[in-house]
Amino acid sequence: MRREWTRIPGRAPREYPLVRGSHPVMSLRWPLLSLSLWVSAPALAADGVAVQVRCTEKCTVVLDGKHGFRVNDSTWEFKGIAPGSRRIDATGVLNRPLAGSFVVIPDVATADVFLASNKRILIEPGSSTMPGTPDWAEPKPPTPVSTSKAPSVATVKCQDDCTVLLDGKRGVRRDNRTWEFRDVAPGQRRVEATGGVFNQRQFVGYVEIPGGSEVTLQGDSKGRVTLTEQKDLEAAEQPEASAAMTSLVHVRCAKPCTVTMDGRRRGTSNATNLSLRDVPPGTHALEVDFTVGGKLRRLTLEVPARHELFVTASEEHGVQVMNTKPLTGTP
Incomplete structure (x- = not known):
């Protein structure tokens, strides 16, 4: 309860309590002032x-x-x-x-x-x-935006021996100049490398890491770090999965021959028995060129997944599939 001095005619000043509190003008002025300061404060980003x-x-x-x-x-x-x-x-x-x-x-x-x-x-x-910008100041084209929210794998390479931190955390050292970081969340990430006798800073910068990708970051002598390589993690793992589905094709020629599959020579020239490994399933163009006589025989070969095919080739009968059986063993 606040008190205020009040003068009554014919009497000495006495102190009377003000039951209703402070003056109504004063009680309204301060809230308005604090409100104006709050509204005028600039709305800034949390991290700047x-x-x-x-x-x-x-x-x-x-x-x-x-x-x-x-x-x-x-x-x-x-x-x-x-x-x-x-x-x-x-x-x-x-x-x-x-x-x-x-x-x-x-x-x-x-x-x-x-x-x-x-x-x-x-x-x-x-x-x-702007016009007249020097080449060294021109930014590189932005990395294609990835909509994936899955974590990524980042490999950071230095020009000299280094220690790399990604968002202040260490990864796994692959060699003196290479560090690997797994389960990297997509978005802007701070990459910093130090090294040398006095542990000097080699480079530092922010890199946009796409989601669900395997990326390579390279630091340069000017203190910059850039994303130099990017590939989808599923695509990177796909060769391992597809390798387990490949087949084996044995080609036996009646005379020395050269075998070509899909326009690419397989095995050695002037051979009579060849084994074509890691043949992906699907349709393939098989060609057999006999060394003596120069005759060429062709066959459109349908290769099933994880099978072993036995093919014979001769000038008289052409190219024929003699037997097909599943590959034994687990992929």
Whole structure:
């Protein structure tokens, strides 16, 4: 309960309680003020924009008066930057001014700023570059978007001995320059590599990992990491599955011959007995060219899955299938 001094005519001032609380004007003013501050607060992304600034030479970069993380001699990284107009200043050797200007950072996950000949060139993922952009600043075509939400397998390769972290976690070292990461969730992933005598940073960057894929990431000497190879995990596993369904075809010629299947020579020339392994099921064009006489015999061969076929070839009777039986053993 609040109290307030109230003067009554003819009497000394006394303290009377105000039962109704504070003044109605005061009770309304403060909630309105706090509401206006809340509404005017900018709605920013939770993590902000990851900005990389690259120079054509060794440089020191400051963004809004603050230093970031040096990736290498010519690349700096700034994390958690709010979108909007930001001041970027870069100096070279002996504090020689290179560039100083305001750059508008878009509301995206990652953005690259390239400084060349006192020009600020902002590269936004998926956008086209302005005329006069140097070749080294041109972005690579975006990776086809994958709709799969399944985890992927990422292989990261370095140019020297390295230790690689993907989103701050280690994978499995395949050799001194290769690391493998399994069960990688699709989306933007931070890849960082360090190495050398003083454990210096070799490269760092954000890469869009597609879902359900087997990808290869390559770091370069400029501190960048890019996706260089991508294939579907199901397609990568398909050769192993299809290999278990292949068949074996034995070809016996009456005279020395050369055998061709689907336009590709199989086995050695001038042979009389050949075994064609790992023949996939389906229709195949089989050709037998006899060395002596130069006669060519052809046959459209239907090969079932996991079977063994016995074929004979002669100039008089052509190419014939003599016997077919299932392959023994488990796939």
